[in-house]
Structures are given as C-alpha cells and as structure tokens.
Amino acid sequence: METQGILAAMRSTYGGISSQMKRLEVISENIANAEALPDKNGKLYQRKVALLKDRSNVNDSNFGQKMTLKMNRSSDKHLGMGATPGSSGNPSATPQNMYDVVEVKGEKVIHDPTHPRADENGYVKMPNVNAIEEMVDLMATSRAYEANISVLTAAKSMAKKTFEI
Numbered sequence: 001m002e003t004q005g006i007l008a009a010m011r012s013t014y015g016g017i018s019s020q021m022k023r024l025e026v027i028s029e030n031i032a033n034a035e036a037l038p039d040k041n042g043k044l045y046q047r048k049v050a051l052l053k054d055r056s057n058v059n060d061s062n063f064g065q066k067m068t069l070k071m072n073r074s075s076d077k078h079l080g081m082g083a084t085p086g087s088s089g090n091p092s093a094t095p096q097n098m099y100d101v102v103e104v105k106g107e108k109v110i111h112d113p114t115h116p117r118a119d120e121n122g123y124v125k126m127p128n129v130n131a132i133e134e135m136v137d138l139m140a141t142s143r144a145y146e147a148n149i150s151v152l153t154a155a156k157s158m159a160k161k162t163f164e165i
Helices: 005-032 063-067 131-164
Strands: 047-052 099-104 107-111 123-127
Touching (some): 005 047, 005 099, 005 131
Antiparallel strands (some): 047 099, 107 123
16 A cells, blocks of 8 residues: 655655745845846846746656655555655756746836936946835745645654654
8 A cells, every 4th residue: 555645745845845945046136136237248137037947857756865764564555755756866956946036137227318228329238127026926925835835744743643643
C-alpha cells in the first residue's frame, strides 16, 4: 500500500512556496528599477515576468532531499518519496528552475525638458514598469505565499498527530 496523503500535500506546498518566492524576486527587481534611467549606452531596464515552464517533464520528487525526512520503513512503498506518476525522474527540476524569467519589451516616454537625460524634444525614456501594478502583483503573490505556509503548517500538524496515535 502506497501512502502519500500528508506528504504529498507537503510536497505540493513546497512547490507552491518556491514558486511564489521566485515571483517575489522578479517583482521586487521590477519595483527597484521602476525609475531607472537608461545607462550610458542607452540600454533601458525592461520589466520582467516569471512564466511557468512546460511541466510535462518536471519531477517534484526531491522533496525528501529538501526536508531530509528519515524514517524506517517496512516496505519501499510505504511513505514513498519517489517520483510522482508521470514524472521524468529528473532530479535537477526544482521549483526554482520551473520558471523562465522573460523581459517584456517596451518603454514609457515622459515629457520633462528639465531632466538631464532628456532628448532634444524634452522627453525622457523610462522603464515599462508600473509601480502600482507591481505592488498589486506583490500583494497577490504575498497572499499566495502565506496560504501555502498555512497549508504546510496544517499538514505538519496532522503529521505530528498521526505519530501520537
């Protein structure tokens, strides 16, 4: 008999937490560069987004390695930490590398003739980052992260209770 219940929930939640952390990194980088001016070569910061890669060959089985859960088992099928059905068994596919960080091309042009980097018509090129949109994304991502933490805490509590039986 293969048991997955609580450990599968923890494994899934770990992936969710890692995903939200990656999104938080990208959003914070965008916010930090929202007002960045072009460099001396004229290169302008481009807004970045984290896009989920194709999950058809992703393996989340490294959860056991991340949590270092060691238990004696009477059968290899009990509390199995092996590959999930349909996964490739690729140990390098961690939640951190499940995302591609992609630049969104674009710029916004602001009229400010007093700015030192303004062109001959008084326009300054700025990154295509809208700080308000980024803050909304930050709040949503933060809430998703908190929800995953709550699920992990509940699963951990259930696992502790099962050992008391």
